[in-house]
Amino acid sequence: MDRRKFIVGSFVTGLSVKAAATAALDQCGSVFTPSQTQGPFYPGERSFGLDTDLTWVPGRSTRALGDVIYVRGRVVDHLCRPIENANVEIWQACATGKYNSQRDPNPAVLDPNFKYWAETFTNKNGEYMFKTIRPGAYPAADDWDRPPHIHFKVTKLGYHELITQMYFEGEALNDRDLIIRNLPSPERDSVIVDFQPSPAGFEPRSLTGSFEVKLRPVQARA
Numbered sequence: 001m002d003r004r005k006f007i008v009g010s011f012v013t014g015l016s017v018k019a020a021a022t023a024a025l026d027q028c029g030s031v032f033t034p035s036q037t038q039g040p041f042y043p044g045e046r047s048f049g050l051d052t053d054l055t056w057v058p059g060r061s062t063r064a065l066g067d068v069i070y071v072r073g074r075v076v077d078h079l080c081r082p083i084e085n086a087n088v089e090i091w092q093a094c095a096t097g098k099y100n101s102q103r104d105p106n107p108a109v110l111d112p113n114f115k116y117w118a119e120t121f122t123n124k125n126g127e128y129m130f131k132t133i134r135p136g137a138y139p140a141a142d143d144w145d146r147p148p149h150i151h152f153k154v155t156k157l158g159y160h161e162l163i164t165q166m167y168f169e170g171e172a173l174n175d176r177d178l179i180i181r182n183l184p185s186p187e188r189d190s191v192i193v194d195f196q197p198s199p200a201g202f203e204p205r206s207l208t209g210s211f212e213v214k215l216r217p218v219q220a221r222a
Contacts, residue, residue, distance in 0.1 A: 066095030082126025117208030
């Protein structure tokens, strides 16, 4: 092949690949899931278990108090491609707004039948799911009540670790929350989830919400 034709062809191919990547990124959207504070109640490392149902504690016969919800979604990269085997941890307060931590000053009562924490790995489609309860609000300061939220920690080799929080659409406290208000509008919208009646096969009268997590690759250009 003529050298000039080879160079031109390679250049055009490179432009085509870049254009395709740019189009995929435009279609996917450029908003990464925002990083938010871990908070003081992260439970730390525990023995991994496959049980992602936080509404029952092994060995107990009573289910956790509160409204049952399913939190499911995908973990994706900057082009919205699914990330397999990403580690997804969640932790939260129980229905009374109390964390299972000695550092929590909230005088609310702990729920001994709630697990408070779980983790899983995404499947080949980047999907994960947890069964839990809608957490309660709690006082963060004299003039500040934090809205119900669930903490997420998502890790995968080759991507920046993400610690964030997921909120509930329609919650009045969202508008006054100092942490949510500190997020730019597109990022804020990405962490507020609409929960709707669960489909057939899920627990009756439960709600299900979808929370997509977009991770930043360590070296890829956003």
